[in-house]
Amino acid sequence: MGVNHNVLGLVSELKNRCIRLIQILNSNNTFEDVNELREEAVERLKHTYAGLQDLERDQLLQHSKMQAQAISAYQELFQQVVLVEEILVPVLITYDNHDHRGFLWLHKFASETLFPTYGIPSITAKSDHYYWTYPDLGIVGMPIGDIEGILGWPDLVHELGHVLLAIRPNFVDEFIPLVKQHFQSERDLILDLGGHPQSNRWINIAQLKWGGRRDGTWREEIACDLIATYLVGPAYGWQHLRLVTNRDNDPYFPLPTSVNHTMSHPADQARFEAILGILLALKRFEDIKRLETAWKQMLEARYYGKRPQGFDVYYPRTLITQLANIVHQQCQHIGLIPFTEQQSQNELDIVSLIDHAWNVFRKTPSQYGQWEKTIVQRFWVNLEPAKSVQPE
């Protein structure tokens, strides 16, 4: 049996799968919250089905000389089906009150911060790998424990940052020439003064990682940290510290000497410095001091203590500060309400609540658990007036 013949069999099976999934989605009666998501999932499957039909009819790709192209085209369509089957279908068929609360949360947050309503994604509150988003599918995930746990909420705002960058792909374009300029100067410096034999490699890898092309992931991740800090303030810095403490990752990894190109996230230390950068733009000087002290204490109490050689070549402070200023300006430009202007009198507004939670956590840590339990119940009663929250 020729490979292309085999592809025809695979195509035929995948067409059936598309139909089965459409039937499952159409027979699944869930909340109105996810009507659009269900329609999107069905549309994706129909589109993929049409693509499979085209592949079946494509005489050119049936040719024995086009085996590689036929398989590659099939694999792309297969992956489109998997995205729906393994991400969207489980979200839709298990959608319940927990997810509905996430939905209410997102809409309240968007109205508080003027986050573009057309960008509000659907949500699943049953994430099995912390907070995540797939902007192209219009979905974010949050861990179910955080529906009633406030401290982690800033990380949901980080995921909204990815969504914002997807709907505004040019948001940090101004940063690209700065990256080029910065690393060019670094290269010139090495030419003039000499440097570590590996310096040029570090500089080039760093430029790729900060750049705007396919390998450039650090700019996006840090931009999302900056957007989240702009919206929820120092609480994002405190949550970053909590996450680093909980996970115990090396805050300086990836290092220039140990970089793995598949590492998509920048070092936690660089992310922390970015958070401070935007707090500076927001003139939150006291918060910066407090965060710096706490971060230093955290580093001292852990195995990883010293800033490695070459770290500043990889994560230049000047670039991080420039990115912080660009994100600050862009957020203002599109009318997002910064944390500094959001501190309302209503303690049950999300941004106030997050800030308040972190203040209670820091000032009266032993009472935090009880305080959170009470306030979060009030929060949900307030947000779901028609339904009462069951007392324990």
Next chain:
Amino acid sequence: MSDLGLLSKQYEQLNVLLRRLRKWITVSKQVYYELGDGVDEIDKTEAVASLTNVVIFLEQVIPAEDEGEWAEEWIIDPPLPIEVVKKIREAHANNQPLFLDRLRRLTLHLKEDLMQLTDTDIEMLDEIMLAASADVNEVFRRMMRWV
């Protein structure tokens, strides 16, 4: 935060590249094997220019020991991701001089006319597309946590 936000973006971007590569190489093979109803001149011009850029890039970066030796233009706008370069470099670790020679000849043939390509050139083009395809599939597997 999980890697999904970044991986999904990377996956979408890599897929765009793969789709383009597939189209350019399909056009080249269509001309070379004289398949189908002929090729649109614009598609042909685009395929030749884009594939020439990819092949010149590979010709220059494959022999480089690491990214420190890449020319700045490739750092700013690499036509293929680093992972694809690594795959191809590793695959030809034992016959690099021969492979580079074939890349040089492929560049010449692309610049002349698609009809001037050889069976070896077509194999090389397929190999580049398959390396890009393997990279997309790897990112997809990581994204879906299949690995």
